[in-house]
Amino acid sequence: MTTKVSTPEMKSLHFQPRTPGTTPGDKVVGAVSHTALTIWTLIVILPLLWTFMSSFKTSSEIFASPFALPGEWKLDNYVKAWSEAGIGSAFLNSVIVVAVALVIVMVLGAMCAYVLARYTFPGSRAIYYLMLAGLTFPIFLAMVPLFFVLKNMGLLNTLPGLILVYVGFALPFTVFFLFSFFKSLPHEITEAAALDGAGEWRTFFQVMLPMAKPGLASVAIFNFLGLWNQFLIPVSINAAGPRVLSQELAAFAGQMGYAVDYGALFAAVSVTVIPVLIVYVIFQRQLQGSVSQGTSK
Amino acid sequence: MTSVKTQQSRNDDGLAAVVPAKAPLQVVRRRRKPLTWDKVSFFAVFLGLPLAIYLLFVIWPFIQAFGYSLTDWSGFSPNQNFIGLENYVKIFTDDIFMKAMSNNILLVIFLPIITIILSLVLASLVTVGGSSKGQIKGLRNSSFYRVVSFFPYTIPAVAIGIMWGQIYDPSGGLLNGILTGLGLDQFKDFAWLGDKNTAMIATMFVIVWGFVGFYMVLFVAGIKGIPAELFEAARIDGAGRFRTAVSITIPLIRDNIQTAYIYMGILALDAFVYMAALNSGGGPDNSTLVMAQQLFFTAFSKGQFGLASAMGVVLAIATLIFSGLVFLVNRLTGGDKDVSL
Numbered sequence: 001m002t003t004k005v006s007t008p009e010m011k012s013l014h015f016q017p018r019t020p021g022t023t024p025g026d027k028v029v030g031a032v033s034h035t036a037l038t039i040w041t042l043i044v045i046l047p048l049l050w051t052f053m054s055s056f057k058t059s060s061e062i063f064a065s066p067f068a069l070p071g072e073w074k075l076d077n078y079v080k081a082w083s084e085a086g087i088g089s090a091f092l093n094s095v096i097v098v099a100v101a102l103v104i105v106m107v108l109g110a111m112c113a114y115v116l117a118r119y120t121f122p123g124s125r126a127i128y129y130l131m132l133a134g135l136t137f138p139i140f141l142a143m144v145p146l147f148f149v150l151k152n153m154g155l156l157n158t159l160p161g162l163i164l165v166y167v168g169f170a171l172p173f174t175v176f177f178l179f180s181f182f183k184s185l186p187h188e189i190t191e192a193a194a195l196d197g198a199g200e201w202r203t204f205f206q207v208m209l210p211m212a213k214p215g216l217a218s219v220a221i222f223n224f225l226g227l228w229n230q231f232l233i234p235v236s237i238n239a240a241g242p243r244v245l246s247q248e249l250a251a252f253a254g255q256m257g258y259a260v261d262y263g264a265l266f267a268a269v270s271v272t273v274i275p276v277l278i279v280y281v282i283f284q285r286q287l288q289g290s291v292s293q294g295t296s297k
Numbered sequence: 298m299t300s301v302k303t304q305q306s307r308n309d310d311g312l313a314a315v316v317p318a319k320a321p322l323q324v325v326r327r328r329r330k331p332l333t334w335d336k337v338s339f340f341a342v343f344l345g346l347p348l349a350i351y352l353l354f355v356i357w358p359f360i361q362a363f364g365y366s367l368t369d370w371s372g373f374s375p376n377q378n379f380i381g382l383e384n385y386v387k388i389f390t391d392d393i394f395m396k397a398m399s400n401n402i403l404l405v406i407f408l409p410i411i412t413i414i415l416s417l418v419l420a421s422l423v424t425v426g427g428s429s430k431g432q433i434k435g436l437r438n439s440s441f442y443r444v445v446s447f448f449p450y451t452i453p454a455v456a457i458g459i460m461w462g463q464i465y466d467p468s469g470g471l472l473n474g475i476l477t478g479l480g481l482d483q484f485k486d487f488a489w490l491g492d493k494n495t496a497m498i499a500t501m502f503v504i505v506w507g508f509v510g511f512y513m514v515l516f517v518a519g520i521k522g523i524p525a526e527l528f529e530a531a532r533i534d535g536a537g538r539f540r541t542a543v544s545i546t547i548p549l550i551r552d553n554i555q556t557a558y559i560y561m562g563i564l565a566l567d568a569f570v571y572m573a574a575l576n577s578g579g580g581p582d583n584s585t586l587v588m589a590q591q592l593f594f595t596a597f598s599k600g601q602f603g604l605a606s607a608m609g610v611v612l613a614i615a616t617l618i619f620s621g622l623v624f625l626v627n628r629l630t631g632g633d634k635d636v637s638l
Contacts, residue, residue, distance in 0.1 A: 033422040037442040066474035112347035141609035145361035168354030200339035229453040
């Protein structure tokens with residue numbers, strides 16, 4: 001975008017081509033900007049580093065001084081958090097639930113968005129608005145009746161029940177986002193596929209879905225973060241079931257008042273934070289791209 | 298079937314312009330296929346399956362909630378008596394719920410404003426903070442700031458809450474450690490979350506901390522979408538940085554700002570996770586209690602499902618009023634005119 005500016009006609013407006021240089025004012029602004037951004041960066045990163053450092057300390061070391069480095073860099077706290085506090089099994093539950101729900105919601109969401117975007121039939125707009133309505137209503141309103149819907153189906157406090165609810169609540173966003181994406185794909189391609197004898201199913205899975213890959217990737221990233229961070233749904237409808245990570249973390253912190261083991265708590269938080277952070281740093285380029293994609297729609 | 302027809306007519310128009318006379322007719326004949334198994338199964342699965350899950354697990358509970366809110370149902374007893382609007386009367390005369398609602402209103406007023414201003418400033422610094430000569434440039438190494446600022450968005454809200462709960466810890470926490478280290482000894486053992494004057498502010502800061510990076514990235518994307526010629530023209534006309542930000546940047550990304558405002562507002566009306574993780578009991582003097590916490594407690598601890606559903610309806614109506622207000626303000630201040638650019 002910015003490179004476009006220095007086109008020849010731009011320069012011809014001024015008789016002398018402008019050479020980029022820095023004035024004293026720029027230096028001041030630059031310095032102030034860097035300072036402000038550095039301060040915010042520190043505010044973001046210091047709590048994270050402190051948490052990570054504290055996760056290696058014993059409880060007495062934590063209370064002695066918030067800054068002192070741990071006496072020994074041992075993994076005891078992590079072992080304790082992973083096995084005794086149940087963070088390990090909750091982590092696996094979370095991975096299973098989020099992975100399965102993500103695959104289902106991406107497939108179903110893409111199918112639904114494709115039909116709504118590419119076919120006009122009576123009621124198609126009504127369905128689209130119904131999806132939009134699901135985006136604006138607070139999840140809270142649905143929790144009490146949902147509890148009984150799942151109870152009647154025998155799915156309360158089970159992981160399959162949790163997966164289905166995750167799919168349901170991630171669906172509107174997925175459909176809404178992919179709708180505009182499928183709408184923008186050229187019509188000629190579907191026609192070409194139809195001429196070549198591909199049925200509706202084959203057209204979708206072999207032609208349209210591969211073309212929608214960039215859109216799918218963006219939605220998948222946001223759905224992953226949304227579902228991985230979900231807290232209200234599991235504590236409402238999975239309170240007595242196999243716990244997921246956010247649930248286990250809250251339960252662990254909740255009992256801290258009685259059995260104080262702050263080192264293990266810091267370790268539990270670190271275990272939750274670090275894997276996603278690493279994945280983010282690896283894929284941050286794509287993610288920044290998907291944010292801009294989401295806004296241009 | 299109807300769908301195929303309308304699509305054709307659209308294509309026919311296009312074709313007719315190029316190929317005159319009989320060509321469109323042929324196209325129509327070729328495409329009018331009978332209802333095949335392929336097509337029927339396609340619609341049944343592609344539309345039916347997602348819709349069934351959505352209706353059963355999302356729409357149906359929403360509808361039921363309105364019904365429950367008019368009953369005195371306790372959840373586990375079979376009898377549900379219709380009591381009209383009694384639950385709503387109870388809610389609006391309940392001091393604790395009204396306290397929770399006023400806390401939510403406080404959050405709705407301050408959270409979006411603070412988050413958006415802070416992320417707008419940071420986004421502007423990153424994108425147009427560079428040299429005032431030549432091309433419009435961002436700061437050097439600005440992507441580093443952007444990447445790091447986004448970190449909190451990848452962390453589960455529960456983890457954020459627990460982490461900050463430890464940072465605010467009166468004796469072993471990072472914040473008091475820093476403050477006493479700077480010589481401010483009055484903060485030794487000061488309980489940020491235990492004092493009713495600071496609990497809400499401290500909690501708000503945590504939420505802002507969690508979202509500034511995300512909206513900063515959103516605004517950076519928006520600012521980069523503005524044609525650079527506009528900035529260039531403003532500069533030639535002698536506009537300074539501040540003037541450019543106010544007269545060019547903000548009007549041109551006001552759609553993004555509106556989206557951010559609505560999302561942050563909806564979050565402020567909920568805020569359950571943060572409140573539950575930082576002060577699960579509602580804080581000192583209920584100073585951080587929010588409606589969602591009260592709803593959760595009423596439903597799953599006290600078993601008053603009818604009353605809890607009514608609270609949910611109040612929460613939903615508050616959300617709708619808020620979104621409507623934001624749209625209205627944006628429209629009244631001339632939002633649509635600028636969007637078309």
